[in-house]
Amino acid sequence: MFITFEGIDGVGKSTQLDMLERFLVDNGKQVLRTLEPGGTELGQEIRHLLLHRKGDVSARSEALLYAADRAHHVATKIRPALEAGKVVLSDRYFDSSVAYQGAARELDVDEVRNISLWAVDNLLPDLTVLLDLPADEAMRRRGNKGTEPDRLEREQVEFFERARNEYLKMSNQPRFLVVDASLSPDEIHQQVIGRVSALLDQ
Ligand code: TYD
Secondary structure, X not given: OEEEEEXXXXXXXXXXXXXXXXXHHHOOOOEEEEEOOOOOHHHHHHHHHHHOOXXXXXXXXXXXXXXXXXXXXXXXXXXXXHHOOOEEEEEOOHHHHHHHXXXXXXXXXXXXXXXXXXXXXXXXXXXXXXXXXXXXXXXXXXXXXXXXXXXXXOOOHHHHHHHHHHHHHHXXXXXXXXXXXXXXXXXXXXXXXXXXXXXXXX
16 A cells, blocks of 8 residues: 655644554554655655755756656655555655646646656555645744755745645545644544545455
8 A cells, every 4th residue: 555645845744654654553564654855865865956955956857856766766665665565655756746846836737747657657646645734824834843944945935835726636536635734633643544544444
């Protein structure tokens, strides 16, 4: 089973991933917890180029770097783990590219999706949890963390609004569970494990 978590920066994905990972391990599952960008050694270098290198990255170059990270991630980590029967939990996957490079960067959303699908040879998640929060609220939460913003986090609120709206648009697909990220961590977790348990019982 392949589960991804999505949402704009600041919605609380890591907390929910921690809670779901613990739940699955407590229930005897073997779990691979991973992330994009940077889920592999090559990906760590790509992550650095994308988020921490000084200077501009053009929009199409950015889209291709995320896709390159993802292609290697799927080929060398995600597919082997799924074949070994593990539950794979990923902090972001290609929906992030559709929302951020497609909608927020104002490239063509379908083209960005197609590049990513080619990169991963059409591997789709079984479940995608979208944590939803208005962009200004997510930015406020992020500000409270007090960490130095990376290249993408330095974007304006409108950028994150476009990403959020695109996430909401795509979330009518059956693989999505949309959760109101303003709820408490426990309330969100209950909704997530409700859906995950139903999938595991199938
Ligand atoms: P993330 O690791 O979630 O951020 P953090 O470590 O700060 O919690 O992601 C890094 C940034 O990359 C985030 O702003 C979202 C962005 N991103 C894209 O723009 N496109 C993508 O395809 C992915 C995977 C991430």
